[in-house]
Amino acid sequence: MHPRFIIYFLIGLAVVLVPVFVQSNYWIYMFTMVGIFMVLVSSLDLAYGHTGLVSLAHAAFFGIGAYSSAILQLKLAVPILPALLLGTLITAIIAAAIGWPMLRIRGPYFVLGTLAIGIAIEIIIHNWDGLTGGVSLSGIPMFPEVTIFGTTFDLSSKRFFYYLVLAVLVVTQILIRRIVNSRTGRTFASIRENEDLAAALGMNVSGYKLISFVAASTIAAFMGGIYANYMGAIEPEIAGSHMSFNLLVMIVVGGTRSIAGAVIGPLLLWFVPEFLEAAQMYRPLFFGAILIIVIIFMPTGIAGKLRSLHPRMAKWIP
Amino acid sequence: MDSMNSSQSNPILRTENLSVQFGALMAVGQLDFQIYPGELFGLIGPNGAGKTTVFNAITSTVPLSHGDIYFKGKSLRSLKPHQVVTRGIVRMFQSATIFPKIPVMIHIMNGLSCRTKSSVWNSIIRPPSFHKEEQTSRQRARELIQFTALEGFEDHAAESLSWAQQKRLMLATALATEPRLILLDEPFAGMNADEIGEMIALIQAIRQDGMTVFVIDHNMKVMQRICDRILVLNFGQKLTEGLPEEVAQDSRVIEAYLGGD
Amino acid sequence: MAEFLQYTTNGLIAGSSYGLLALAMTLIYGILSVPNFALGGIYALGAFVAFYVVQWMGPGYYLFSIVPAVLIGMIIAIVTERLVFRPLYDAPHAAGFIAALGLYSILEGSWAILFDPTWRKIASPYNDIVLQLGPICLTMQRLIILVFCLLFALATYYLVYRTLTGKKIRAASENKSVAQLMGISPFTTTTMTFIVGCVLVMIAGVLDAPAALVGASMGLTPITKAFIVVALGGLGSVPGAIMGGLILGLGENYGAAYISSMYKDLFSYGLFIVVLLILPNGLYRR
The missing domain is CATH 3.40.50.300 (P-loop containing nucleotide triphosphate hydrolases)
Known part of the structure; x- marks a missing residue:
């Protein structure tokens, strides 16, 4: 076996065994959150890295997914699993309805439009308190206990969610790899590289932008639904432009179109500020500084920089 | 004729x-x-x-x-x-308008996109028809590479080719749209x-x-x-x-x- | 009718401040094709300058704070342009935009650390003087905002359309490479534009400070709206920015008065999205 795969296997094993060795619930929570960010960053990469759509509304769809699933459970007493799927479907429809007119807009106007939509959705969630609970929606049910073959699993435990998020992350990455390495993915790349040429070669540019946008939003929405049940309470801020900005920073810093990038970005930007003194206060400074340094000195992100160091590195960094 | x-x-x-x-x-x-x-x-x-x-x-x-x-x-x-x-009807632009970062092989396959059907679902589920279509696309792209004398450059980014090669690449990509x-x-x-x-x-x-x-x-x-x-x-x-x-x-x-x- | 006149006045005051910010943003956009979000952080700095001048020298010196604000604005313009935007001169525009967001984040974070992340009020002497002009009622401070914003907007208009520097700026924003062939250095023009932009934003910060709460993140909402104004008025258009600012200010206040005050902010974003969909290139075309 190639040494590369042994390393990958060891990393994978370590990730799977984290909850066995880490006893502190706090650290399990931290790793789970980083996993959630990795899923969001991976899905944003489909729109931003692969299709070239700079979206500042990605967190909005995470938020709509979280809220619609939670509201279905709280107000209509829908069981968790159907609520999660229905919430994701609702968000996909909203994403399509927003994306269809928006994606005809090009360049900076598109970015501005997504920014406005992100802010507008946060304001709507905040003010529509009859439905969304205003500043916070709490009391979202936990996952139940399940007994299979006489063994009881507590699905509300922090450890279960760690594995759940890990599974969603792996499935997300597999989905994205499959989409990217196909006719659809090649069309995304064409749109990113030269929109006019793509149209001149018979590609339905707005149609494929919509596919990319909705697919990315749907993954974020599904993750949002799980997040709602994990936290038990959600706030409008999770849908806000600030959150969307953080996701964009993570993808730019980590590196687009790369599994390593989608892992490095969230790891770095989630954990490093934790180790800083007075972390909350220094976080914006740290985010901004690292973003500017990376964008000036490593235009392809950390993963891209590592790849370009040596031809062999390019093979090692997925 | x-x-x-x-x-x-x-x-x-x-x-x-x-x-x-x-x-x-x-x-x-x-x-x-x-x-x-x-x-x-x-x-x-x-x-x-x-x-x-x-x-x-x-x-x-x-x-x-x-x-x-x-x-x-x-x-x-x-x-x-x-x-x-x-x-x-297909058009080749004035200056060599290409997808700069895309490798030659994929570049030509992009021209085939409007004649192939594989959907997002197909790319996720990957039924036999998906692999068959990919294979025929590759085969056709290879023929066009040969036709435009770009053999050996299959994995090179389009922007790394010479001016004349870029023009031939565009011709091949345009021809791929049938x-x-x-x-x-x-x-x-x-x-x-x-x-x-x-x-x-x-x-x-x-x-x-x-x-x-x-x-x-x-x-x-x-x-x-x-x-x-x-x-x-x-x-x-x-x-x-x-x-x-x-x-x-x-x-x-x-x-x-x-x-x- | 009296109510309507009052809303119109409020709208014009809010709009003149949006207009000044939008003017700064549109000038920089014209030259770099980058919506410079970092101006939001510079706007907050302007407000902090006013706050400390009033605290150290007394409320009577409030208007004097424009002087240090202008000087600091020049320095910060040169520093940010050299360190952040010049290295990205040839990078794709998305890179400059993301860097601007990063710079905003740095500025906001720095103000929070340097000046304390609390919200505070400025004791401007003009806050307590209430003027009654017919049916309209407004504080002296808000009149100062309106008059000074329009004054500085006019001065900028003059600078851009009637002076040699302005000609160079317009030439470079029209076509960078041709301007370069004519002997206009893109670097000095960019620096000049940055200075004009940052100074305008610092002044806007000083003017708005007493009418708002001063804090590290106070610039985010105004600059986002200025951003919207610039897009509505046509990216890079000077008259579009001023007109767009007034329209947004009026629209917001009418919307809040006659539709729903809770959704006042939503109204401007909604308006923006609708206009964007109808006119994907903004109201004015250069």
């Missing part, structure tokens, strides 16, 4: 009163012409005569102010640019004599398969050599149209070229 009896058959492309106006500027005015199946039709004219605008109008990238364009008897009006390609009519915008620009010779050979080879070619170029010598008929455009109006030798001797053409530079 059938270019000999072309004048008897129906035109493959026909314009009626084709006019494109930008504000007060009439870029192309009341232009009528026909191109017959299998023909190599040339369009010449001094800078700013509206040549590229004619291509833009045919490919629906600029709206027509008046008139209409018919391809195989059907109007192209109100089609989106990508739908024009599906009908069977057109009936191909529009070439200055295919010889920036090339040396050898490279021009190679490009001419490629164009002749495409015509062997019954392709209709519509070409714009400045190089009067080359155009005279290769075109069946030539249309001369000046200030957006048709100056004259005819066989290459007739056009070359037309005094108005000579004047437009010498006076308009």
Whole structure:
């Protein structure tokens, strides 16, 4: 076996065994959150890295997914699993309805439009308190206990969610790899590289932008639904432009179109500020500084920089 | 093949009163012409005569102010640019317009996208039909790589190729869309004599398969050599149209070229 | 009718401040094709300058704070342009935009650390003087905002359209490479534009400070709206920015008064999205 795969296997094993060795619930929570960010960053990469759509509304769809699933459970007493799927479907429809007119807009106007939509959705969630609970929606049910073959699993435990998020992350990455390495993915790349040429070669540019946008939003929405049940309470801020900005920073810093990038970005930007003194206060400074340094000195992100160091590195960094 | 009896058959492309106006500027005015199946039709004219605008109008990238364009008897009006390609018209841009970071093999496969069907679901589930389509696409791309003499560059990014190679790559990508009519915008620009010779050979080879070619170029010598008929455009109006030798001797053409530079 | 006049006045005051911010943003956009979000952080700095001048020298010196604000604005313009935007001169525009967001984040974070992340009020002497002009009622401070914003907007208009520097700026924003061929250095023009932009934003910060709460993140909402104004008015258009600012200010206040005050902010974003969909290139075309 190639040494590369042994390393990958060891990393994978370590990730799977984290909850066995880490006893502190706090650290399990931290790793789970980083996993959630990795899923969001991976899905944003489909729109931003692969299709070239700079979206500042990605967190909005995470938020709509979280809220619609939670509201279905709280107000209509829908069981968790159907609520999660229905919430994701609702968000996909909203994403399509927003994306269809928006994606005809090009360049900076598109970015501005997504920014406005992100802010507008946060304001709507905040003010529509009859439905969304205003500043916070709490009391979202936990996952139940399940007994299979006489063994009881507590699905509300922090450890279960760690594995759940890990599974969603792996499935997300597999989905994205499959989409990217196909006719659809090649069309995304064409749109990113030269929109006019793509149209001149018979590609339905707005149609494929919509596919990319909705697919990315749907993954974020599904993750949002799980997040709602994990936290038990959600706030409008999770849908806000600030959150969307953080996701964009993570993808730019980590590196687009790369599994390593989608892992490095969230790891770095989630954990490093934790180790800083007075972390909350220094976080914006740290985010901004690292973003500017990376964008000036490593235009392809950390993963891209590592790849370009040596031809062999390019093979090692997925 | 059938270019000999072309004048008897129906035109493959026909314009009626084709006019494109930008504000007060009439870029192309009341232009009528026909191109017959299998023909190599040339369009010449001094800078700013509206040549590229004619291509833009045919490919629906600029709206027509008046008139209409018919391809195989059907109007192209109100089609989106990508739908024009599906009908069977493809265009090669003036400068080598490419997807810079995309490797040659995939670049050509991009041209095949409008003729293949694999959906997002297919790419996720990957049924046998998905793999079959990928395989035939690769096979076809390989044939086009061979045809345009780009073997050995399959995995090279498009931007790393030489100018002439980039132009050939664009030709291969355009051919992958399976057109009936191909529009070439200055295919010889920036090339040396050898490279021009190679490009001419490629164009002749495409015509062997019954392709209709519509070409714009400045190089009067080359155009005279290769075109069946030539249309001369000046200030957006048709100056004259005819066989290459007739056009070359037309005094108005000579004047437009010498006076308009 | 009296109510309507009052809303119109409020709208014009809010709009003149949006207009000044939008003017700064549109000038920089014209030259770099980058919506410079970092101006939001510079706007907050302007407010902090006013706050400390009033605290150290007394409320009577409130208007004097424009002087240090202008000087600091020049320095920060040169520093940010050299360190952040010049290295990205040839990078794709998205890179400059993301860097601007990063710079905003740095500025906001720095103000929070340097000046305390609390919200505070400025004791401007003009806050307590209430003017009654017919049916309209407004504080002296808000009149100062309106008059000064329009004054500085006019001065900028003059600078851009009537001076040589302005000609160079317009030439470079029209076509960078041609301007360069004419002997206009793209670097000095960019620096000049940055200075004008940052100074305008600092002044806007000083003017708005007493009418708002001063805090590290106070610039985010105004700059986002200025951003919207610039897009509505046509990216890079000077008259579009001023007109767009006034329209947004009026629209917001009418919307809040006659539709719903809770959704006041939503109204401007909604308006923006609708206009964007109808006119994907903004109201004015250059």
